[in-house]
Amino acid sequence: MDAKQFSDLLQRYCLGTCTDDEKQWVESWYNERRRNVYNPLPEAEEELAGERMYRAINEMITAEPPAIVIPIWRRRIMWWSAACILVLLVTTSYFVFNHKTVVHVTVKTNHEPAVQPVQPGGNKAVLTLADGSTIVLDSAANGALAQQGKTIVFKKKDGELVYHSKINGNQDVIAWNTISTPRGGQYQVVLPDGTKVWLNAVSSLRFPSSFSRKERVVQLTGEAYLEVAPLSLTPGKKVPFIVDIIKGGRIEVLGTHFNINAYDDEAAIKTTLLEGSVKVVQSVPTRPGTNEQSAILKPGEQAEIAANLPLTIDHSPDVDQVVAWKNGRFQFNNADVQSVMREIARWYDVEIAYAGKVPAEKFEGEIPRNSSINEVFKILELSNVHCKIEGKKITVLP
Known part of the structure; x- marks a missing residue:
């Protein structure tokens, strides 16, 4: 067994997803390690892991209330350090602290018809066309879905929604479309100009079926990651791309990659730039009589717009955390x-x-965002946060 296999096994043990044979092997390894009979690690790494484990156990025994920040899982740490943490959280609680009561996730059971287990989200969205008709994208067949003027709407085999259109110089009639994701849904759409948009759950994007020659304007609620396609109709003159945020604010770009988090239940609108350049405009004045505030972001910066507060810039946000949802992960940093x-x-x-x-x-x-809800709460339990699941309701216990 190599280092990676050993680390993966301990991770599965921690989540309770390993086989009975694997579980028995881990527990036997732990007992044998205590007697120094079997040692699967190189001597130097085993010694360091043992010292870390011994020190951590002593801290747990003598500690005051838990530290402010509690790691759930760190992907980038060395494998033997990950193994040390997992063994500390799992096997020491079993062999050393088994006299303590552990609160587990509780699933309510009764004699009523079985409730479907909570599942992670997936590709789900509804497309509303200009005439008000709707298409449920996750159940729609692949291929051409609709035609609006000279624009044809396709659903690709991978589920991506693509608009094939030419820039339209006549904007007397604008055919607006809206793609909306529900709770537990996400979706990707390619706009008529080639701009790619990833929508997170509980989000919507309103956009025309073809853009004008002067500007490209879309309207957003919720969260989206955008890769804006640069567009020039004449040499040296680019067509600007504008995101109007319904909650309040405006993003002006020429060609760039950025993330916008503008949920109604979040305290602020956060725009994080990965590539290119954007202008962030706070459209709602911080107080009566004040003018709009704006700022130009550089890659790796984040603008924050909050009600009744000045626009602020974070010059070193955790960009990996910001776009983790797009890459299939929950990632938390002092959350x-x-x-x-x-x-x-x-x-x-x-x-x-x-x-x-x-x-x-x-x-x-x-x-991982594809984890079952029970796996998520097993991980949270390791950080002393306990929950009760009743159907679709999660109660966080004190």
Whole structure:
């Protein structure tokens, strides 16, 4: 067994997804390691892992209340360090602290018809055409779905929605389309100009079936990642791309990659630039009589617009965390419980409630978005956050 296989096995043990034989092997390895009979690691790495484990166990025994930030899982740490953390969280709780009561995720059972288990989200969206008709994209057949003027709407085999259109100089009549994702849904669309848009759950994008020669304007609610296609109709003159944020604000770009988080239940609108350049405009004045505020972002910067506050710029945001959703992960960096639960609620289409005081824990780490809800809450339990599942309702216990 090599280092990667050993680390993967311990991770599956931690999540409770390994086989009975694998579980027995891990527990036997732990007992044998304590007696120094069997050692699957190189001597230097085993010694370091053992020292870390010994020190961590002593800290757990003598510790005051938990530290402010509690790691869930760190992808980039060395494998033997990951193994140390997993063994500490799992096998030491079993062999050393087994006299303590552990609160597990509780699933309510009764004699009523079985409730479908909560599943992670997937590619789900509804397309609303200019005439008001709707197409459920996740169940629609691949191929041409509709035609609006000279624009044909296609659904590709991979589920991506693509608009084939030419820039239209006559904008007397604008045919607006809207693609909306539900809770537990996400979708990708290629706009008529070639711009690619990834929509997160509970989001919508309103856009014309063909753009004008002067500007390209779309309207956004929720969260989206955009790769804007540069467009020039005449040499040296580019057609600007503008994102109007319904919650308040405007993003002006020429050609770039960026993420916008503008959910109604979040305190601020956050625009994070990965490539190119964008101008962020705070369209709602911070107080009566003030003018619009704006800022030009450079790659790796984030603009934040909050009600009644000046526009602010973060020059070193965690960009990996910002776009983790697009790459199939939840990623948290010093996130509070309520922030974590808002993301879980959108993706798993569940209701979140709190029984008593909201836990004060902060989180660092990541969870695959294709994890089952039970796997997610097993990981949260390791950070001392316990939940009860009743159908589609998740109650966070004090």
